[in-house]
Amino acid sequence: MLSEFDWLRRCDTGAELLATLQYFNDHPDLLLRGTEIGPPHSAFGGPCRRCWIYPRVSAEKDDLHCQFCNEILARAEKLYQLSRRSVIIWGFVNRLPKHLTGKVAEDDPFLFGRYVHDENKFLAVMHRLHLKTWLKEIVIYYGSQIKGLLQIFPPIVYKRKLSMGDILCRAAYH
Structure with a gap:
């Protein structure tokens, strides 16, 4: 669906950009996997709140992101200090x-x-x-x-x- 550059363009911070680059370095086959598109935006749910394309991990209110975005945001938290010095x-x-x-x-x-x-x-x-x-x-x-x-x-x-x-x-x- 999205290319590697499309994912880089979706980054809000430098930490997310660094996390995305490192994720693609660790998982080069990610783009080859077929993932279904999430449901349309509605009052009861919808797609991932970060990429607005893929389905959320679960339908619970606390899970707002797809699996890829969850991984990127978790990595970005750890890479925040490193990204500030880069x-x-x-x-x-x-x-x-x-x-x-x-x-x-x-x-x-x-x-x-x-x-x-x-x-x-x-x-x-x-x-x-x-x-x-x-x-x-x-x-x-x-x-x-x-x-x-x-x-x-x-x-x-x-x-x-x-x-x-x-x-x-x-x-x-x-």
Whole structure:
């Protein structure tokens, strides 16, 4: 149903974004599973209150979210402090660095989470103190071969009107 980027766009906070990235890293087959659409919104229930697509875990009043959203929100609680010390990088480059693809990216100690959108766009989350070192490594290994734009922003949303998904959509658009 939803693609990985659609799930990333539904994130409200940086902690949810990091939790979603780590969840997809741990469960890469999630998108292949077929899940039925939840019931329409009504006074007696309805779909998940976060994604508004999938059915809730149970019909009880306390269960407001689907299984995936419950997992993301539980992980986000644990990752809140880590997300406050991190930065988010949205990159649009002529070619992706190997630091973001394959086995090298899985072993990268700097990255908390990563997502490769296509052959030119990526999203990476890392500790803000390691950003300079990570950028230096990319310049050392690739030099002037990589050209493009890196948008670096904090995972904290200051205005209640914007969510992390809104910021991510604006970064992807520009």
